[in-house]
Amino acid sequence: MDKVDKMDRADKMGNLDKVHKMGNLDEIERIELAVVGGGPAGLAAAVKAAELGLESIVLFERDNFLGGQLVKQTHQFFGSKDQYAGTRGIDIAEELTDKVRKEAAIEVKTGAVVQGYYEDAVIGYLEDERFQKVKPEKTIIATGAAEKMLSFPNNDLPGIYGAGAVQTLMNQYGILPGEEILMIGAGNIGLIVTYQLLQAGVKVKAVVEATDKIGGYAVHATKIRRAGIPILTKHTIKEARGDSKVEEAVICQLDENWNIIPGTEEILEIDTICLAVGLTPKIDLALQAGCQMAYVPELGGDVPVRDEDLEMTEENIYIAGDAGGIEEATAAILEGELAAINAVRAISGGGSDLEAVYAEVSEKLADLRRGPVGEEIRSGLKKARGDENAGRDRYSRQRRYSK
Amino acid sequence: MRIKDHPVLDFKRGKEIKFTFNGREIKAYEGETIAAALHAAGVKELKKSLKHDRPRGLFCAIGNCSSCFMEVDGEPNVKTCVIEVKEGMEVNTQQGKGELSG
Numbered sequence: 434m435d436k437v438d439k440m441d442r443a444d445k446m447g448n449l450d451k452v453h454k455m456g457n458l459d460e461i462e463r464i465e466l467a468v469v470g471g472g473p474a475g476l477a478a479a480v481k482a483a484e485l486g487l488e489s490i491v492l493f494e495r496d497n498f499l500g501g502q503l504v505k506q507t508h509q510f511f512g513s514k515d516q517y518a519g520t521r522g523i524d525i526a527e528e529l530t531d532k533v534r535k536e537a538a539i540e541v542k543t544g545a546v547v548q549g550y551y552e553d554a555v556i557g558y559l560e561d562e563r564f565q566k567v568k569p570e571k572t573i574i575a576t577g578a579a580e581k582m583l584s585f586p587n588n589d590l591p592g593i594y595g596a597g598a599v600q601t602l603m604n605q606y607g608i609l610p611g612e613e614i615l616m617i618g619a620g621n622i623g624l625i626v627t628y629q630l631l632q633a634g635v636k637v638k639a640v641v642e643a644t645d646k647i648g649g650y651a652v653h654a655t656k657i658r659r660a661g662i663p664i665l666t667k668h669t670i671k672e673a674r675g676d677s678k679v680e681e682a683v684i685c686q687l688d689e690n691w692n693i694i695p696g697t698e699e700i701l702e703i704d705t706i707c708l709a710v711g712l713t714p715k716i717d718l719a720l721q722a723g724c725q726m727a728y729v730p731e732l733g734g735d736v737p738v739r740d741e742d743l744e745m746t747e748e749n750i751y752i753a754g755d756a757g758g759i760e761e762a763t764a765a766i767l768e769g770e771l772a773a774i775n776a777v778r779a780i781s782g783g784g785s786d787l788e789a790v791y792a793e794v795s796e797k798l799a800d801l802r803r804g805p806v807g808e809e810i811r812s813g814l815k816k817a818r819g820d821e822n823a824g825r826d827r828y829s830r831q832r833r834y835s836k
Numbered sequence: 837m838r839i840k841d842h843p844v845l846d847f848k849r850g851k852e853i854k855f856t857f858n859g860r861e862i863k864a865y866e867g868e869t870i871a872a873a874l875h876a877a878g879v880k881e882l883k884k885s886l887k888h889d890r891p892r893g894l895f896c897a898i899g900n901c902s903s904c905f906m907e908v909d910g911e912p913n914v915k916t917c918v919i920e921v922k923e924g925m926e927v928n929t930q931q932g933k934g935e936l937s938g
């Protein structure tokens with residue numbers, strides 16, 4: 434893959450000295466590897482890099498705790514056979530966190546938000562309300578995903594949440610989001626969160642799904658139906674109603690052209706609506722760093738273009754986990770490891786031990802993506818590696834003008 | 837409302853503390869975010885949208901969306917979904933955009 438040359442990049446990103454007073458480059462702390470994001474991908478990357486002998490690794494996590502999405506997953510994970518199947522997400526998070534804490538080479542910075550990746554490969558981050566800098570040789574971006582929104586009248590009323598927020602309130606703080614809920618979306622997240630709401634004692638009135646089939650696993654759907662909750666396919670929300678918070682939801686049926694069938698409207702009295710309509714990679718940092726994007730619906734939307742080694746179009750920056758494409762936790766862990774192996778190889782030149790680890794991890798990843806289940810991911814990844822069928826880079830204009 | 841019994845999770849809450857919301861005293865636990873504590877007390881409306889004055893509440897809970905901005909101890913635009921609540925904190929509904937202090 435062509436690397437954008439240095440002049441070009443400096444040109445695109447503007448002269449940082451002017452903007453941020455980067456100061457003298459020699460005074461900035463140098464490290465071997467920076468890992469942005471303390472979810473499964475970032476944790477696994479940091480551990481692997483330490484195991485392979487790197488001595489100065491900094492792991493940045495904006496939250497005050499490590500684990501990313503996993504800390505909210507109280508259900509038994511569906512992951513692959515040898516990797517964590519049947520283990521709860523929160524337990525996997527704990528296991529990975531322990532490993533990170535044991536490695537002396539890893540400096541963990543929690544409550545530290547990475548703000549940007551600047552010219553001359555300087556990372557700027559905010560910690561203790563101070564803007565600070567570090568200069569890594571290699572960087573792995575593992576910032577996870579953001580939730581998608583759905584448009585309908587009054588979708589901004591208090592009491593309407595993304596599924597992640599419901600999980601945060603309920604599973605992290607032990608606070609109920611409301612008493613009577615409408616769930617939108619019957620993919621795995623919608624179904625799992627519905628089940629978690631039931632466990633917490635909340636009444637779920639219905640799960641509506643716009644397509645004609647339930648996207649999530651049948652085991653979850655069966656549990657929910659058994660609890661007497663209808664899963665309505667070909668249904669959507671027409672509008673939310675309420676004054677200072679949501680009080681009613683109007684749901685309706687859709688025909689095969691996704692049009693509302695008149696007369697099918699039904700009013701549900703609820704105090705909470707939970708949106709589980711998908712995730713999209715959190716690409717802000719990769720984008721700001723000047724990396725090229727491609728529109729790949731199979732991976733959740735706009736994703737960074739990367740090569741086989743997970744390196745993006747800007748030299749020395751790798752992508753791993755949901756930030757590069759929506760998949761699942763085992764894949765995020767393996768991608769984190771793979772990115773770390775490639776970064777270590779580029780820093781220290783490799784060797785036969787390293788190649789053996791590389792072969793092992795990439796084989797596991799290929800295994801995970803084999804068969805009909807992995808078909809969408811495989812086709813998406815092909816596009817994200819610069820396949821001509823990838824959608825166009827919708828950000829190139831913005832980058833050009835961001836100087 | 838706080839969950840008391842949960843089949844899988846055991847919530848270890850921090851020390852009990854108090855803070856105020858628009859002058860009203862509210863109970864919270866150390867380690868909770870401001871928005872979570874307000875939620876537990878039944879407060880769902882956190883701010884008004886700037887242009888149309890529409891009520892807004894918690895939406896993403898991870899600091900992505902800015903739907904939860906409030907004035908905390910005089911400082912405007914605080915993301916209450918990620919900032920932890922502290923003893924004696926004064927949390928208020930924000931008026932307007934807020935001004936940068938010196």
Ligand SMILES: Cc1cc2nc3c(=O)[nH]c(=O)nc-3n(C[C@H](O)[C@H](O)[C@H](O)COP(=O)(O)OP(=O)(O)OC[C@H]3O[C@@H](n4cnc5c(N)ncnc54)[C@H](O)[C@@H]3O)c2cc1C
Pocket residue numbers: 469470471472473474475493494495496500501502503506509510511512545546547548575576577578596597600621622625626715718753754755756760761762763765
């Ligand atoms: C409801 C739900 C159920 C799921 N169930 C399963 C399941 O059963 N099995 C399964 O395999 N997968 C499941 N998943 C998916 C799995 O949780 C994700 O695929 C996985 O967490 C992705 O890992 P990640 O490290 O890429 O991202 P994340 O876990 O999202 O971690 C990213 C981290 O980066 C941090 N971050 C972001 N930006 C910055 C920044 N600028 N500076 C510093 N830090 C930053 C974030 O705070 C976060 O901690 C589920 C997901 C959800 C939401």
Ligand code: FES
Pocket residue numbers: 893894895896897898899900901902903904905915916917918
């Ligand atoms: S609720 Fe989204 S930033 Fe706080």
